[in-house]
Amino acid sequence: MHAEPKHKETGGYSANIESHMANVHKDFHGCFSFGLKFLLDNYGPEEMEEYLRRLARTVYAPLIESVRTRGLQALEDHWRHIMSLEDVDFEIHFTDDGTLVLDVKKCPAISHMRARGYEVCARFCEATRIVNDEICRRAGYVSEVEYDQENACCTQRFRKEADR
Amino acid sequence: MISCTEFIMAYSELFSFIEERHGKEELIRFWEELADEFLFNLRDLVAEKGFQGMQEYWGHTLSEEGADCRTVLTDDEFRLEMNECPSVAILRRNSHLVPYPDYCEHCKVLYRRVIEPFGFKCETTVLDPVMGRCVLRMTKGGKG
Numbered sequence: 001m002h003a004e005p006k007h008k009e010t011g012g013y014s015a016n017i018e019s020h021m022a023n024v025h026k027d028f029h030g031c032f033s034f035g036l037k038f039l040l041d042n043y044g045p046e047e048m049e050e051y052l053r054r055l056a057r058t059v060y061a062p063l064i065e066s067v068r069t070r071g072l073q074a075l076e077d078h079w080r081h082i083m084s085l086e087d088v089d090f091e092i093h094f095t096d097d098g099t100l101v102l103d104v105k106k107c108p109a110i111s112h113m114r115a116r117g118y119e120v121c122a123r124f125c126e127a128t129r130i131v132n133d134e135i136c137r138r139a140g141y142v143s144e145v146e147y148d149q150e151n152a153c154c155t156q157r158f159r160k161e162a163d164r
Numbered sequence: 165m166i167s168c169t170e171f172i173m174a175y176s177e178l179f180s181f182i183e184e185r186h187g188k189e190e191l192i193r194f195w196e197e198l199a200d201e202f203l204f205n206l207r208d209l210v211a212e213k214g215f216q217g218m219q220e221y222w223g224h225t226l227s228e229e230g231a232d233c234r235t236v237l238t239d240d241e242f243r244l245e246m247n248e249c250p251s252v253a254i255l256r257r258n259s260h261l262v263p264y265p266d267y268c269e270h271c272k273v274l275y276r277r278v279i280e281p282f283g284f285k286c287e288t289t290v291l292d293p294v295m296g297r298c299v300l301r302m303t304k305g306g307k308g
Contacts, residue, residue, distance in 0.1 A: 025228040027205075028171035034202045035178045038194050043186070051181045055166075059173040061260045082167045109165050118202070128165050 024085055029109035030118030037121040045123065049130055056134035067139035072100045075141075075158055100158040110152040125149045132156060172254045179264035195270050199277040206275075210282050215242040218279070218302060226250075244300040252296025268293050275300065 039048040057064070066074035076092060079102050083090045089105040113120050121127075125147040132143040142161050147154035166174050182191045209217030219237045222244055226233055229250040236243040255263040268290045276286040284302045291297040 024169060025225060026168050027225065028168040028175075031198070031202060032166055032168075032171055032174060034198055035175070035194075038197060039182075042190075047185070050185075051178065054181060055174050055177050058177055058261055059170060059258075082165075082169070085169055086165075086167060104165070107165060109168070116205075131166065 026086075026108065026112040027116065027118075030113045030116060032127075033109075033113060033118065033121045033124055036124060036127060037119065040121065040123060048123065049126075052127055052130040053134045056131045057138065060131070060135050064135055064138045067135070067141060072098070072141065072158055072160075076100055098159060102156040102158075104154050104156070107152040107154065110149065114152075120149070125154060128154065128156070132158070136161075172251045173258055173261055175251075176255055176261065176264045176267055179267065179270065180262075183264075192273060195273040196277060199274045203274060203278050207278050210279055210284070214282070214284075215239075215302065218242040240303060242302045246296060246298045246300070249296030249298065252293070256294065256296075268296075268298065271298075271300070 036048055039051055063074065063078055066078075072094070076094075079090075079092055082088075083092075083104075086108040088108050091103045091105075092101065094100055107125075110120055110124065112118075125145070128147065129143075129145040132145060136143040136158060140161050141158055144157045145154055178194075179191060182194055206217075206221045209221050211217070213220065215237055219235060219242060222235060226244075231250045232247040234245045234247070236245070249268075252267065255261065255267065268288075272288040275288065279286045279302060283304065285305050287299075287301045287303075289299045289301070291299065
């Protein structure tokens with residue numbers, strides 16, 4: 001989609017045009033990947049992980065609190081919302097033992113970066129594993145991620161800590 | 165995956181993280197590398213089309229971000245008047261976060277570094293950092 005800012009004036013031309021996908025600017029995935037690469041290249045993988053764990057505790061503090069109080073339903077709601085915004089081909093379901101399973105069939109971040117020519121950080125998918133792990137640990141849950149960065153897909157699993 | 169809708173918060177946290185652990189000089193180096201290696205789409209548009217390229221770049225990115233802004237394009241300048249920066253609005257709405265205190269500074273570093281080598285002067289005036297009001301003005305006569 002390509003629209004214009006809400007208020008545009010070019011020479012004598014003026015118009016008000018609403019955006020239909022406000023705040024979904026997928027180039028941000030490339031910028032995030034660049035930030036991870038900067039940390040990785042300059043300070044090493046431990047520093048990249050430290051940043052991601054801090055990010056999980058701060059940015060996702062409301063989600064951590066929600067998972068503590070509402071359980072995995074809060075995570076399912078979160079992922080459905082995000083996957084819908086990003087227009088992702090995905091499946092999400094609970095197994096009989098109460099594990100929440102998220103299958104991302106084509107990662108929108110990796111797909112967009114490749115399409116636009118942005119470099120994908122070598123440990124880009126590790127960010128998902130680390131952030132999920134920190135959010136879940138803080139809320140009393142555990143997570144696992146099986147990812148295939150080359151093919152831009154992953155399976156994420158979430159369950160109650162005691163059930164592991 | 166960190167959603168692109170959550171990126172601004174992660175970005176602000178990255179600024180704080182780098183400065184706290186590695187110093188302001190390293191943060192500025194990050195912004196400079198970001199300008200040099202990531203903003204090639206802006207660089208290409210400015211190189212090819214000058215002011216019109218700037219209009220195209222910000223027209224596209226700011227519409228996706230849902231910005232409340234006004235752009236002015238003449239033969240002598242390109243001006244972006246931001247009434248409410250969408251990034252600053254996200255940081256303000258998410259009060260559980262402590263935003264990087266000089267968040268607006270990165271725009272000054274990034275855009276000047278990309279645009280001025282092509283013979284333009286790039287001035288960023290932050291009018292209200294809390295509400296995200298600023299003016300980004302490009303005129304002829306930079307380093308180029």
